[in-house]
């Protein structure tokens with residue numbers, strides 16, 4: 469309450485603790501994350517050292533209560549963290565967001581006490597990294613089309629199937645994933661499980677090479693008669709689809725924040741370059757054509773920030789936020805794509821080279837229109853809310 473009262477003269481209405489998080493993360497992002505961004509992209513290298521440093525700073529489980537070794541921060545502070553890191557390195561922000569929103573949060577929300585005691589402190593502190601297994605070769609946008617099966621045998625569930633495009637797969641020690649426990653029951657036949665990397669019958673398969681987000685790991689989860697103890701069922705049998713959909717509602721705010729950070733970073737680079745680059749005897753920033761592009765980018769970014777922060781605030785207030793999360797993710801992703809495109813345009817031929825970071829922003833931005841639900845799925849979710857269907 470005191471926190472809310474002490475909202476300071478910040479144009480975004482951030483509380484003191486939210487501003488402290490933003491300033492600390494900005495310093496860390498510029499000092500430690502940005503210098504590695506180009507190299508991890510080029511080498512498709514997951515920056516374990518950055519994740520160790522983020523764990524050290526308490527950034528790996530920011531919205532999880534301190535009793536589970538999380539940061540005890542509000543969701544907006546977490547969203548701003550993702551934004552600030554994405555502003556310099558979207559790959560790092562993506563892996564952080566997948567770990568926090570898609571693993572720490574559902575474990576906090578849906579696990580029983582024993583599971584929380586066992587798993588949450590390690591992931592919320594960042595001692596272990598988490599991965600979330602929903603997508604399958606034949607179940608992407610149609611998440612309810614899950615084909616991985618889980619058959620209960622004695623005190624175990626036996627899982628068979630595969631999950632693809634799973635962020636952090638090769639570096640995670642804690643996984644959550646969905647599987648069908650009751651055939652022909654539709655989404656109500658899907659359950660969720662939490663398990664360790666050394667689960668018998670579980671392995672990591674091949675990973676595809678990516679267009680962007682190349683410093684963020686992804687991979688395939690393979691279940692060949694994988695034996696998951698029955699006590700590792702997350703929540704109740706048959707509720708897995710709903711848990712994973714609710715998880716995506718929150719996750720979409722963080723992908724909105726990620727897109728927002730990319731857009732802001734692309735604008736930062738465009739502003740800097742347009743003031744340095746001289747053509748026709750003056751800085752290109754002196755030309756109206758460039759000024760109009762910068763103005764449009766800045767205006768859209770502010771609108772995206774309002775949407776993202778508003779969705780986070782609704783969640784914090786315990787109000788419905790699914791529609792607003794999808795709106796924030798949809799709009800911010802498309803803003804990021806436009807901002808990255810225009811930033812390259814402003815950089816001209818140099819923008820098309822690997823000597824400048826804007827081509828990376830362009831490749832990374834595209835993921836935001838696809839991951840955690842394509843833009844089409846966001847429009848579908850928004851339409852269902854406004855049509856009440």
Ligand code: COS
Pocket residue numbers: 602603608609610611612655709710713714716717790839840841842845848849
């Ligand atoms: N929160 C809670 N419950 C939800 C929910 C949500 N956000 N969305 C759906 N549900 C519930 C519904 O209320 C319904 O419950 P009842 O059967 O009790 O009424 C059940 O889940 C099935 O919902 P629905 O019929 O809407 O499911 P659909 O198969 O039509 O799927 C979409 C809905 C398309 C929205 C869903 O599959 C989706 O979000 N797909 C995209 C998946 C995605 O984002 N993948 C990216 C990879 S994850 S990194």
